[in-house]
Amino acid sequence: MQQVWAETALTADGWQNHVLVTIDNTGTIASVKADSGPAGHRTGILLPAPVNLHSHAFQRAMAGLTEARGPDPSDSFWTWRQLMYRFLDQLTPDHIEAITAFVQMEMLEAGYAAVAEFHYLHHQPDGTPYDDVAELSHRVCAAASETGIGLTLLPVLYEHGGCDGRALGAGQKRFGNTPEQYARLQQAAAKAATALPDDTIVGVAPHSLRAVSREGLKSANWLATDTPIHMHLAEQVAEVEEVEAAWGQRPVDWLLSHHKVDERWCLIHCTQMTPEETIGLAATGAVAGLCPITESSLGDGIFDGVRYVDAGGRFGVGSDSNIRISLAEELRTLEYSQRLRDKGRAMLATPDKSTGRILYDGVCAGGAQAAGRNSGSIAPGGLADLVSLDAGHPNLAGRSGDALLDSFIFAGGNGLVSDTWAAGRYCVHEGNHMARGRIIQRYLDTIKSLDNTL
Template sequence: MNVIWAEQALTADGWAKDVRVEVGADGRIASVTPDSPPVGHCVGALLPAPANSHSHAFQRAMAGLTEQRGASKSDSFWTWRHLMFRFLDALTPDQVQAIAALVQMEMLEAGFATNVEFHYLHHQPGGRAYDRLGEMAERIAAAAETSGVGLTLLPVHYQFGGCDQRPLAPGQVRFGNDPDQFARLIEASRAALGTLPADTVLGVAPHSLRAVSQEDLRRAAGWVAEGPVHLHLAEQIPEVEEVQAHWGARPVDWALDNLPLDPRWCLIHLTQMTPKETDTLAKTGVVAGLCPLTEASLGDGVFDGIRWGDAGGRMSIGSDSNIRISLAEELRQLDTSQRLRDHSRAAMATAEHSTGRRLFEAICHGGAQAAGRGSGCLEVGGWADLLALNTQHIDLEGLQKDTLLDSFAFTGDNRMISDVWAAGRHLVQEGQHIRRAEITNAYRKAVRTLRDGL
């Protein structure tokens, strides 16, 4: 039994003082006891650690490499996408494993306990399968074994280059599978997770409406039993126009009419929705998988967080392209984008809770749902996914309760985080991952080799 004691903690019943938390050998919270004397590992402020609900790990190695426009007078998601395809064509399994381990380490140091990996880099350059169909899934699993992060792996089905079912372009062929091969890939991915801890989850992800047939989209929830189902939806204006032209409906309307949307589903981005679509979709119980830093970087648009929240919608935070992995900065970008659009302040606060408190609790609960993980709250029986804030940090000194969360979200960065546990595994201590040197050295070697070859 491991024991953590906090001067203040955000529990299932709200803020409490002098809280003793016992974590069992199974990685679950065994007890939460306020008004207890200091004992065990002592921290300033203890919080649930959310899941990072959307990641393409390999894109981390592209950070900072796509900011030149060249001769063209315009740049967009679609021009970035071509650069991304060219980059990934050079990646080897060893490089992917090293990059994924670094991403997972940085997620943990940022306060996330779980990596939900939207995993679509399956095959060799040219599209030929590896001798072991699940080779790349094995590399994501191996990275998680090194980093200790909680892992939800989402093998991605990607078959077509557009709604007209055109073949995959050269940059996409490493993603592609027909339905039969994808079914085998799911089982290979399940086997790849076999040696990881009990908190590991297998889900599935039909990539997008453009990349998967209508038939496969309708049956996607049956590809895995009970696991989460993730789907890119309504991210870009050209995507909306393409779906509408070929399928006769906007993406969200088509999904509402044709997919069995329920709390198992996490729909990624949702930056191109009408008010009616937002209200209706929120009521299905799906999670909106938001990636504010990436959505800003790619010019996707602004998710309507105010309307979504007022309609009771659930939300989570992911780091998507991983160009910057920071829980605090994602929260800040989410709220300040609403302020910029509406010329307002404290856009997502309520009469009951400050902005930081409302957003933090929302993404903890929504992230756990999106990850298919029994966490998101500091309560008995849940996985001990926990983060501790350093209340000696200059911007947190003397702060209590919701004001502490507000300051983390609006002045903070990863340096405010002192400790992180994933299912009871104490992986970040004094602000650093316990295997930081090993993981960063492997990443340096991988990136040096990769960039030399570009």
């Protein structure tokens, strides 16, 4: 048993003072008691720690390398993608493990307790499988073992280079599998994950309607009998046009018409939806996986958040390309995108809850659902995914209740995070990961060995 005591905490019953959280040896919250005397680890402000629901870990190492305009005058997601392909061709399994550990460390230091890793890098650069088809899944798991982060591993099915079924291009060969090969890969990944704690989940991820066949999507769905299903959907205008031309409907419309989309599904981005599609997706109970920093970086567009939330839609956030790891900034960017589009303020707030509270409650619940993780609130029976904020930080001076969340999200950032627990594993102390020095050194050695010019 371990105990965490907080001056104030956002529990399943709302804000409470002098809260004592007792955690059993499985990482589960055994009890939550307000108005208790100090005991165990003492902290100022205790919150449930959300899940980062969408990450491509290896892309962290190319952050900052794609900000110069190339020879194409219409630089876009599609030109960025070519640069990404060139970068990943040089990555070895050792590189991938070191980069993944580094970004997981940053996630924990930003206040995330877990990550859903959308893992599509499977093979050698020429497309030849490793001797162990799940070699790179093993590396993701090894990084999680080192960092302590909660992991939902999502091996990705990637069949072809476009809706016309064209062969994978040079930069995509590391991703490719047939549905039959993918089934073996997914099983091998699940076996690799058995080395991790019991809160580890392995789901499935058909990449997108551009990259999988109808048969592949059905096969992946069949594999996910009771585990999460994640898929990119309706991110770019050109993608929507390609899918509509080949599949006869817009991506969201097609998926909702042809598959039973329910609480197991997490649809990533969805920045290109009609109002009818937005309301339709909200009604399914699926989670919209939003990645506001990456969507801003790549010029994807703005998610129709106000309409979606008003319709009861569930959502979470992820760091996707990992150009910047900041829970507070993801939430701030999401809200500010709505303000810029609609020329208003406090767009997602309600009469009884502030913007920060709506955002934070939403990503805690949505991220846990998307990851298949029993977390998202400070309540008995749930995993002890917890984050504490520095109550003495100037940005939180004089604040209480929901104003603490508003100040963290809109005036603060990573510097306010003090401690993080993932299923009771104490990973971050006073803002620093327990293995920070070792993880950073391995990352630096990796970066020095790479060609960092794109």
